[in-house]
Amino acid sequence: MSDFAQRGNEMSREGVLKSAPRKNFYNRNEDTRPSNSSSAPRRRRSRAGIAPKLFQQLNTATNAVELEEALAQLDEPIWNPKLLVLIMGKLRRFGRPERSLQLFDDAKERGLEINIFMINACISACERLRRWEKALDLLEECKVRGLTPTIVTYNACISACEKVGQWEKALEILNKVKDPDVITYNAAISACEKGGQWERALQLLDEIKNRGLEPSIRSYNASISACEKCGHWRRALQLLSELKRRKLEPTVITYNACISACEKGGQWERALRLLNELRNDEIEPDIITFSAAISACEKGGQWEKALDLFSELRDKRKLEPDIILFNSVISACEKGGQWERALDLLDELKQYGLKPDVITYSAAISACEKGLRWTKALELLDEVKRKGRPDVITYNAAMSACEKCGEFGKALKLFQEVRNQNRSTIITYNVAISALEKMGHWQECIQLLEEATKEKKLEPNVITYCLMISGYEVRGDTVRARSMFDAAQNAGFFSHVWHTPDMIDLHELPAPVAKIAVRTAIERVRDRRAAANTSMSEILTLITGRGSHSEGGESILKPVMTAMLDSTDFSDILKCREDEKNPGKIHLTFGSEETTDQANPESET
Missing domain, CATH: 3.30.1370.110 (Ribosomal Protein S8; Chain: A, domain 1)
Known part of the structure; x- marks a missing residue:
């Protein structure tokens, strides 16, 4: 139960003043209402109840520091509801939403009459703080106080739910709104997008149109993003065409979502066409645009195009690449067998002050594997060990580099390290089996397969089956080879x-x-x-x-x-x-x- 529900009936402002000492929100020693004593010096007051100069300072504050300086000059609590709402809104916009909530709680303790505008400001602060449950408590408080929620109230609540992916709660609130507007629907669509509910998001987009409302670019951006997250690139591109027919101007966010949808769908050519379309529309691409396009090229094996885009963002656009973008380019070079370029990029990212992560090293080591540079692969693995604990993907890449270069002993030594850490995957076992098979230790290969599948409960993949079928066939054991082939087919390979x-x-x-x-x-x-x-x-x-x-x-x-x-x-x-x-x-x-x-x-x- 919320705080306000437990308190029951609110005491009047006078009752609070008589029954309890008031806490000072501004850290002053005394917090009392202005005295009506004739002996008190009369000061000129604004309509907000404070000095005009101070009111002007509060009203025109453009950042958190200016607002805090003005608040520090208050020698009494704020009794004017409009001024309180103004300050709460500014605190939220200036990145101090928690202070906005404190101010609201202080006002309630002093018995100030709470109105819907204060509730709205407070819910908006909860949205910024991702405190969706508190936002819903405040919506319930409206009923207890006899206040009628406005469209702003509902929109802020739905948006608070949207920030944390509470799409079901968002839709529950939407159903309570008598006349939702486009902002209401946009927040609900975004909630569905974050919750991976692309079909519901598109239903809400249709509902906007069925109600005779005009979808905004944000409506389409959220809907496209919902499709992108679920891999529906065709639907995303259909929505892009639809918004253009409605004479809406796509933004960089629109194109980023569409390019990312194509990237996830393995459509690198379409991704690059969208990038050109964005340029033709004279929209400035950002780091997210290039990251999605480069990732599309990486997945499509287009390492040269990935490097061209990387050069454009760095040299022409003067954008600062991040570690995610470097990882995509290094991975593109790795897939294209360009191990030297991959290592050059590894050195370059350090010059930007970026720290390589496990994904960076795994891609670089895999590039060394494809380039048959096992010594460099082991150097990089040692570098990862000095900085932290390598993951199994990094070990697998280093093992494979050694195995492919005939350094079977080193590959098996790394296998033993991973095995002792109890982190082996079926890929780890595949590399070890391949090394043992090339060394002629066939019985050990069979033992490792038994260990992987029966003791470790790992599922063999197509490489596992190919290794074992080949091993049996080369040794003339066609009966066991055929049995293994049948098992592979039964497993769906x-x-x-x-x-x-x-x-x-x-x-x-x-x-x-x-x-x-x-x-x-x-x-x-x-x-x-x-x-x-x-x-x-x-x-x-x-x-x-x-x-x-x-x-x-x-x-x-x-x-x-x-x-x-x-x-x-x-x-x-x-x-x-x-x-x-x-x-x-x-x-x-x-x-x-x-x-x-x-x-x-x-x-x-």
Whole structure:
């Protein structure tokens, strides 16, 4: 129950004055009402009850210091409600909302008659302080005092809820408002946006239009931001087009939300088009604009464009990059294999007085991993250790750098460090398994897989399955390899392999895994034919790819498949031939000689 509810009926101002000593809000030794004694010197008073000069000083204060200086000159409490509301509002605007609440509590203790304007000022202070529960108590206090909340009261309460993501409470208050205005809806939409309720936000936007109100740019900004946070980039761009049709001028906030929506949706080209659109509208991009655009380029593997944008914001726009922006650029260089540029950026951010965080070091170490610079990776890891505790992502990147460079002992030493800290992930185990497999310690690989999946309860990922399938296949244990392949499929991996029962796609599979996939497909054809007891010819098509994306432009999988199919294990295959129109396909024909001519496989592009 709130304070005002516990007090019950308020004592009159006179009763308070008689029954309790008054506390001085301004830290003076005495706090009494002005004396009516004829012996007291008469001073000229303004309509607010204080000296005109002092009133002018309070009224014209432009910052917290000036206002505090004026308040310090008061030799008595404020009894004028309008002046009190004025001061409370100024305190809130000047960043002293807590003083505004103290002033309100002091007025109540002295028995000053409370009006709705004081309540409104107090709720607005609660909004700044993110004290939404106190704001709702004040709304309830209106009822106890017999005051009628105004639209300002409701708007301030909804905004207080919005600041802390209390979207349900915000909508509850909205339902109590008889005639909400656009400001009311904007606050409610923002509350839904912060609460991840994009559909409700758009419903409220529609409700604005259905009521005959005109949505403002803030209505659209909040709605676009709601879509952005939930990854609905198409809807965000539709809202951008809609607000332009309504002749509203998009702001940098509008474009930032749209660019960020595209970034989250992996639409780097659209993100850059929006950035150009912003420039054409002569809107000045800010650090958030560039951060979202660079992050979009990073996710799209466009490291050169990320560096161009970074140069623009730093050299042309004279903006100060922050650590988040540096992290995005370093990560873009890492994904593009530009390890030297990534390390240059790491040095540059220190020149800006910024401190690299774990994300910075992880990206830089990953760049060293891709550049096969294991010594530099370990130097950076040691630097992180001196500054604090590296996270498991940083360790994983350093381990992978060592493993890829053949420094298996160092990779396994790092694995042991993470293992002892009980922070291993499936990626940590994958790197260790890969190192042990290359060292020829296959039994230890199996033991680590058992440890990861059974003791640590970690879920194997596609890399785990590829490592184990390859290990078994290389050692000629096709039975266990196939069993592991089936387990991977049951876990939802390799779903792209089976286009149809008679066509498998081997793209993106390592050669040993592709061989096991083909063996599995052939066994399925054999089982199907045996169950049907048929001798009719049947075609199984293997999509190996033409080698367009391989180094040298030669297919890697096709010669591997051809060599495997030449073995005696596949004597029941009558023909193995390359597709005439698409050299990235191999057709395997099963059946008797008499029925072979009936087969007519389609050549798909």
